[in-house]
Amino acid sequence: MTxxxxxxxxxxNLSVEVAGIKMxxxxxxxxxxxxxxxxxxxxxxxxxxxAVVTKGLSLRPKxxxxxxxITETVSGMLNAIGLQNVGIDAFIRDKVPFLSRFETPxxxxxxxxxxxxxxxxxxxxxxxSAIAGVELNISCPNVKQGGIVFGTDPAxxxxxxxxxxxxxQKPLIVKLTPNVTxxxxxxxxVEEAGADAICCIxxxxxxxxxxxSRKPSLANKTGGLSGPxxxxxxxxxxxxxxxxxxxxxxxxxxxxxxxxxLEFLIVGATAVQVGTANFIDPTAMISVIDGIEQFCxxxxxxxxxxxxxxLQL
Amino acid sequence: MSxxxxxxxxxxxxxxxxxxxxxxxxxEVSPGYFRMRILAPGFGAKARSGxxxxxxxxxxxxxxxxxxxxxFRVGLLPPDCExxxxxxxxxxxxxxVGGGTRIMSELHHGDHVELLGPLGNGFTSGAVKKVKxxxxxxxGLVPLYMLxxxxxxxxxxxxxxxxxxxxDILAVTEFERLGVETYVSTDDGSLGEEGMVTEALKRKLVxxxxxxxxxxxxxxxxxxxxxxxxxxGVSLQVSLEAHMACGVGACLGCVVKGAAHTEETPQYLCxxxxxxxxxxxxxxxxxxxTDDKSCGGCA
Ligand SMILES: Cc1cc2nc3c(=O)[nH]c(=O)nc-3n(C[C@H](O)[C@H](O)[C@H](O)COP(=O)(O)OP(=O)(O)OC[C@H]3O[C@@H](n4cnc5c(N)ncnc54)[C@H](O)[C@@H]3O)c2cc1C
Ligand SMILES: Cc1cc2nc3c(=O)[nH]c(=O)nc-3n(C[C@H](O)[C@H](O)[C@H](O)COP(=O)(O)O)c2cc1C
Ligand code: FES
Numbered sequence: 001m002t003x004x005x006x007x008x009x010x011x012x013n014l015s016v017e018v019a020g021i022k023m024x025x026x027x028x029x030x031x032x033x034x035x036x037x038x039x040x041x042x043x044x045x046x047x048x049x050x051a052v053v054t055k056g057l058s059l060r061p062k063x064x065x066x067x068x069x070i071t072e073t074v075s076g077m078l079n080a081i082g083l084q085n086v087g088i089d090a091f092i093r094d095k096v097p098f099l100s101r102f103e104t105p106x107x108x109x110x111x112x113x114x115x116x117x118x119x120x121x122x123x124x125x126x127x128x129s130a131i132a133g134v135e136l137n138i139s140c141p142n143v144k145q146g147g148i149v150f151g152t153d154p155a156x157x158x159x160x161x162x163x164x165x166x167x168x169q170k171p172l173i174v175k176l177t178p179n180v181t182x183x184x185x186x187x188x189x190v191e192e193a194g195a196d197a198i199c200c201i202x203x204x205x206x207x208x209x210x211x212x213s214r215k216p217s218l219a220n221k222t223g224g225l226s227g228p229x230x231x232x233x234x235x236x237x238x239x240x241x242x243x244x245x246x247x248x249x250x251x252x253x254x255x256x257x258x259x260x261x262l263e264f265l266i267v268g269a270t271a272v273q274v275g276t277a278n279f280i281d282p283t284a285m286i287s288v289i290d291g292i293e294q295f296c297x298x299x300x301x302x303x304x305x306x307x308x309x310x311l312q313l
Numbered sequence: 314m315s316x317x318x319x320x321x322x323x324x325x326x327x328x329x330x331x332x333x334x335x336x337x338x339x340x341e342v343s344p345g346y347f348r349m350r351i352l353a354p355g356f357g358a359k360a361r362s363g364x365x366x367x368x369x370x371x372x373x374x375x376x377x378x379x380x381x382x383x384x385f386r387v388g389l390l391p392p393d394c395e396x397x398x399x400x401x402x403x404x405x406x407x408x409x410v411g412g413g414t415r416i417m418s419e420l421h422h423g424d425h426v427e428l429l430g431p432l433g434n435g436f437t438s439g440a441v442k443k444v445k446x447x448x449x450x451x452x453g454l455v456p457l458y459m460l461x462x463x464x465x466x467x468x469x470x471x472x473x474x475x476x477x478x479x480x481d482i483l484a485v486t487e488f489e490r491l492g493v494e495t496y497v498s499t500d501d502g503s504l505g506e507e508g509m510v511t512e513a514l515k516r517k518l519v520x521x522x523x524x525x526x527x528x529x530x531x532x533x534x535x536x537x538x539x540x541x542x543x544x545x546g547v548s549l550q551v552s553l554e555a556h557m558a559c560g561v562g563a564c565l566g567c568v569v570k571g572a573a574h575t576e577e578t579p580q581y582l583c584x585x586x587x588x589x590x591x592x593x594x595x596x597x598x599x600x601x602x603t604d605d606k607s608c609g610g611c612a
Binding site: 035070072076079227 | 329377557559561568
């Protein structure tokens, strides 16, 4: 915004609180699109973000899937990275010291291949003071129980959230998969199991074919769809979840600019995450923050909470 | 207590930057091949040969992701009017292969574009005075020009350039102007010798057995070059391609298999961060994907 315009106006309050984590504004990166934070420091100041969310971590390092791992689709991309990550020990040793140099709260996204693994990672993260909260990715298959995806079954979702809750005193955000018939059923289950907030949505499972070779575009055959293509689905799901639960909701899916983020806030999200857009414009989150502030000024709002859940029906 | 970003960048020696800039020129130099000069003050001082940039084709989200391109060269143009500093540019050389490059080919002088760079790990210059042999296949020639201009000051440099037809042989006279001895071969014999560039490499290595080799091109060519160098114990650096989304090591979409790779304990290296230039011995050649998709550089 122009400085002259700024000078005459009181800046609106953009700060929000999600799961007990205080954020200076409601904008943070989506897990897996921002590395461990360090990768984007040449382009933006981490201190300007509401929070930093890490790549999904697991108990042991994970090598990830064969390549090709990504392909572009109409207004979106499919990825099958396979949750490649350095593992919880290397994260604590190599990444936490860097992240703790910033004022911005650090949220660690994590996942497991079994209930035990989820529980163990939660216990490890609980001891690290530099971590403000955790985001539990339940879009993974339980390898010990026939590979059923925790987040697609209300009982399995409830079980994993309860277990993590029992091992963790820190704020607990649960990230939901959209690949379900009724997301409100899962949302209710994780709220009852002790989640402090819900983040939705993760990627939508998709597939794309290279017609000349007759092969799938990705080595993994299927992948997760992200980007502007999924935004209407994400807005709808955030709306439904916000109607269903009392805990705060973080909206994610296809946000590229401030107008996109506002849609999520208006349907009831307390905060938003920006994913694929970071690849297109490494300063996208800063534009989103500035744009939200400008919108509040233009609409004569002095607090972002006047916007959150302001949907007119 | 909180760290200052400027200090942090200095501490980490970060060089990359997002340029919001304009196109200076965009010309078709051979059927389907274009050279684009983009205004980029300060880019030249930071860029090393073998590095690349991520090009945002247009502000509309079509295509959605940025496209990676090697740095062909950097340079200066005289200012528009006297008293102004010269205009620093970065030049890319690209082949139209799909939607994104098609749109790029229709851009003009003055159009606004964004580029992120310089990115990745470039070539290392090797031993002074030792003969350097550069092997380029089609569009794989791109990173070799800046490399040649760096190497000619300290070693004799030879370029072996291969392509399908004469249309795929690019910028050879510019290499010659640098003082590089060039050799051309085409699959159909329409320019230079008919046949494979790898045959020429074998002959050169007989004459210069302790030469150092640098290669960029389609994966089948790189594999053949690697086999030749491996058998003879010749040092080889290769520039690889992979499908990229971020270009900065954040998405982990662009991996290639490392030398320690096995099915049980995979080793994946980030092409945009650890590469795109790798010492050949750090890669798994047995299993590197020979799929056409991993060689957008095919001529
Ligand atoms: C480090 C690096 C440097 C490169 N340097 C150059 C260069 O100097 N000049 C040049 O012409 N090209 C270069 N490429 C390849 C270039 O990025 C692709 O040709 C381009 O992204 C295709 O975009 P498109 O929208 O036209 O094609 P799309 O419509 O996206 O795809 C068309 C075809 O190109 C293939 N393709 C798409 N992206 C890539 C990719 N990243 N790598 C390989 N194949 C791809 C697709 O599989 C498809 O067959 C480089 C790639 C990398 C990774
Ligand atoms: C390359 C890539 C990697 C991702 N990795 C993770 C991950 O490790 N954990 C997770 O919970 N979500 C992951 N996601 C999902 C994103 O966090 C986000 O939910 C999704 O991409 C939708 O948002 P977007 O459309 O803004 O990208 C990943 C997405 C992408 C594109
Ligand atoms: S392109 Fe994203 S990690 Fe290499």
